[in-house]
Amino acid sequence: MNTIEKTKKNVFLSSLSFVLLLFIVGNVFLNYQFDKVVDEKVESISHSAKKLFNLNIRRYDEILKNKLNKITSLDGLAEAIVNKDTKKIDEIIRNEYLFEKHLNKNLNILSFINSDGTIIYRAHKPEIYGDKVDYKNSLIVDTNKVRKSFSGFEKDNVSEITYAVTEPIFYKNKYIGSVEIGVLPIGFIEDLKTILEIKTKITINKESDTSTKLLEDNKVVFKIDLKNHNSELVGNLFVTFDISDLKKSYTNLIYLLLFVGLIISLLIVFVTKKSFDSVLNHFKEQAYTDSLTSLGNRHLLDGSLVEDKLNVLIVGNIKEFSLINELYGINIGNMVLKRIGDEFKTFADEYSMKVYRISSDEFALLKYDDSFLEDEYLEILEELLDRIKSLQINIEEFCDILQIEMYFGISNGNSNLVEKAQMALKKAKEKSLHYMAYTSNIDTKISSSKTMKMKKILKHALENNNVVPFFQEIRDRDKKVIKYEALVRILDFEDGKEKILYPSEFLSIAMNGGLYTYLAKEVLEQSLRFFANKEEQISINLLPNDFFQPKVIDTFLEVLENFPNPKRVIIEIVEQENVEDFNRLVKVVHKLKKMGVSIAIDDFGSGYANYSHILKLKPDYLKIDGSLVQNILKDEESRILVKSIVHFAQDLGIKTVAEYVENQEIFELLKMYGVDEFQGYYFGKAENLLNS
Numbered sequence: 049m050n051t052i053e054k055t056k057k058n059v060f061l062s063s064l065s066f067v068l069l070l071f072i073v074g075n076v077f078l079n080y081q082f083d084k085v086v087d088e089k090v091e092s093i094s095h096s097a098k099k100l101f102n103l104n105i106r107r108y109d110e111i112l113k114n115k116l117n118k119i120t121s122l123d124g125l126a127e128a129i130v131n132k133d134t135k136k137i138d139e140i141i142r143n144e145y146l147f148e149k150h151l152n153k154n155l156n157i158l159s160f161i162n163s164d165g166t167i168i169y170r171a172h173k174p175e176i177y178g179d180k181v182d183y184k185n186s187l188i189v190d191t192n193k194v195r196k197s198f199s200g201f202e203k204d205n206v207s208e209i210t211y212a213v214t215e216p217i218f219y220k221n222k223y224i225g226s227v228e229i230g231v232l233p234i235g236f237i238e239d240l241k242t243i244l245e246i247k248t249k250i251t252i253n254k255e256s257d258t259s260t261k262l263l264e265d266n267k268v269v270f271k272i273d274l275k276n277h278n279s280e281l282v283g284n285l286f287v288t289f290d291i292s293d294l295k296k297s298y299t300n301l302i303y304l305l306l307f308v309g310l311i312i313s314l315l316i317v318f319v320t321k322k323s324f325d326s327v328l329n330h331f332k333e334q335a336y337t338d339s340l341t342s343l344g345n346r347h348l349l350d351g352s353l354v355e356d357k358l359n360v361l362i363v364g365n366i367k368e369f370s371l372i373n374e375l376y377g378i379n380i381g382n383m384v385l386k387r388i389g390d391e392f393k394t395f396a397d398e399y400s401m402k403v404y405r406i407s408s409d410e411f412a413l414l415k416y417d418d419s420f421l422e423d424e425y426l427e428i429l430e431e432l433l434d435r436i437k438s439l440q441i442n443i444e445e446f447c448d449i450l451q452i453e454m455y456f457g458i459s460n461g462n463s464n465l466v467e468k469a470q471m472a473l474k475k476a477k478e479k480s481l482h483y484m485a486y487t488s489n490i491d492t493k494i495s496s497s498k499t500m501k502m503k504k505i506l507k508h509a510l511e512n513n514n515v516v517p518f519f520q521e522i523r524d525r526d527k528k529v530i531k532y533e534a535l536v537r538i539l540d541f542e543d544g545k546e547k548i549l550y551p552s553e554f555l556s557i558a559m560n561g562g563l564y565t566y567l568a569k570e571v572l573e574q575s576l577r578f579f580a581n582k583e584e585q586i587s588i589n590l591l592p593n594d595f596f597q598p599k600v601i602d603t604f605l606e607v608l609e610n611f612p613n614p615k616r617v618i619i620e621i622v623e624q625e626n627v628e629d630f631n632r633l634v635k636v637v638h639k640l641k642k643m644g645v646s647i648a649i650d651d652f653g654s655g656y657a658n659y660s661h662i663l664k665l666k667p668d669y670l671k672i673d674g675s676l677v678q679n680i681l682k683d684e685e686s687r688i689l690v691k692s693i694v695h696f697a698q699d700l701g702i703k704t705v706a707e708y709v710e711n712q713e714i715f716e717l718l719k720m721y722g723v724d725e726f727q728g729y730y731f732g733k734a735e736n737l738l739n740s
Contacts, residue, residue, distance in 0.1 A: 098272055120227060125217075129168065137160060137168070145171040159227070160226075191214040191226040197216065200212070209282065273285075335347070340405070343392070350466075363412050369381065384441055388411065389405060399413075425485075437452065457469040459485070503561050518536075519586075519736075520532065522587070529584060533620070537551075578738060634664050653676050681713060709726045
């Protein structure tokens with residue numbers, strides 16, 4: 049073999065060795081990139097699943113607490129629990145439980161527990177009465193100890209985990225027991241299955257290792273801890289994601305590319321890094337594209353949300369899409385999704401937006417916008433809604449034409465946009481609105497935080513004498529001050545500065561949190577003590593149900609005994625829904641009138657204080673609803689109603705008081721109509737006279 053032939057052979061062998069080396073390096077590199085993409089996808093799904101699961105827990109917690117509040121407010125229930133009258137409890141609760149069970153098939157527990165920890169009634173097992181077995185549930189145990197609500201996962205038996213919420217029950221301001229409602233957590237994981245296309249399994253294992261694991265058969269599993277109200281682990285939700293299709297698709301692509309690379313490598317011995325980048329971009333495009341609509345998917349959306357930019361995200365959901373699948377089949381459902389996807393793509397191009405299909409029937413529009421104007425985007429949504437409605441999708445097999453409707457949620461900013469937009473979307477569905485923008489009021493977490501902060505302020509105010517009545521003067525037709533109305537205020541201090549809190553900020557929280565009666569007592573005691581030796585009358589507000597509260601009425605009667613002249617005391621009955629017993633209220637009012645106390649009906653012209661109630665209560669004063677007085681100069685109907693109320697009162701010998709008198713013109717007009725007394729900013733605002 050001559051030198052030339054040897055050289056050719058060496059060159060050939062060298063070239064072949066180089067190609068083989070290139071093939072091996074390329075194979076290792078592409079497999080490394082594949083593993084990296086899979087890890088990123090699994091990590092993204094794990095992160096999304098945990099976020100969605102926690103969001104569902106908060107939503108269910110709020111729903112269950114609302115159901116318990118509704119149940120515990122049923123007429124006669126508290127009294128039946130005190131009397132351990134299981135048949136009466138069953139009579140009150142049965143239809144309510146069956147209705148809730150019909151709405152939520154996963155509801156599996158509704159129990160009433162005595163204050164000593166024994167079950168007195170199970171709605172889910174109505175045949176069992178008077179079960180005296182100690183109730184071992186830890187939530188109930190804690191509820192009986194501290195008398196407040198708890199929620200969390202609990203283990204019912206060896207194979208089942210329940211999400212339970214408990215609420216204390218009070219009767220005549222005395223703790224009498226608890227009520228527990230529980231649901232199977234299958235509802236929490238429906239979105240995980242449908243949106244993320246994953247499988248779930250709940251177990252009672254308590255494993256400390258929470259890392260992601262690769263199982264056999266190309267399945268990746270990660271888990272979510274299920275904790276009780278004390279943040280103790282009671283079980284795990286195992287989430288399984290099948291990567292076999294992804295791996296198969298990527299593997300075929302890798303070998304195809306390697307084969308092509310091998311052929312090309314025989315012709316050229318150098319492949320630039322840019323070429324590899326191009327291949328990898330192709331991989332990513334497949335991993336982040338929805339196969340049905342060719343739009344970006346949820347993972348691409350997550351990667352598109354840039355934290356250092358202000359984004360506007362619109363999430364849209366097809367109304368009753370599951371019904372379309374059920375009636376017409378999946379193929380028709382897919383056709384609908386493609387048509388809507390095409391419309392979204394056209395719309396997004398016109399408005400310089402990015403478009404995604406992020407779940408089975410949810411689409412998203414994303415735009416980087418430094419100056420978000422809500423009204424502008426609502427107008428854009430109106431146009432999109434009109435386009436969707438006008439699609440008129442023809443279904444020839446059924447001789448039918450579909451008209452599609454959608455709900456939308458909007459969020460803006462640079463953090464948690466998807467969660468916020470979906471909160472707004474759910475609120476829009478609840479209110480049957482086509483769209484809604486995210487605000488902090490929608491966020492239950494923020495709302496709960498504000499409630500807890502206000503409860504602390506109220507408790508601090510009660511403990512430190514910061515509950516103070518302010519007094520607003522009431523004048524007669526000659527503008528002489530004849531009486532004052534006591535209005536509750538809270539003094540709060542921020543950074544050493546005094547801040548006055550008004551009832552609109554704390555009253556509903558006080559009522560729901562069991563602090564209202566203490567506020568009412570403070571106002572009664574301070575007001576009557578202050579006016580004991582004065583000439584003017586003092587008017588104090590009470591709710592109708594206050595007349596059935598021993599703490600309030602006993603305090604009033606006790607202070608009244610030391611009051612020089614009960615005729616200078618006026619009780620204003622303020623509007624309240626769900627008056628416990630109106631006939632009983634009438635009896636209490638008549639007893640107070642016999643003692644010399646005058647009675648006024650506040651905000652007459654609205655709410656429960658109608659004409660038939662007036663005839664039964666026989667008050668001394670009617671305070672005309674402030675909204676009528678405010679509008680009296682510009683609204684003819686308000687003038688007619690005010691004159692009607694005045695004539696009605698005059699015929700019955702009842703004096704009238706007008707609130708919200710803000711200027712001389714309103715004052716003179718009301719005088720002409722025959723109103724007896726006047727109150728409002730025209731004469732003066734409510735003031736803290738205790739420190740004057």
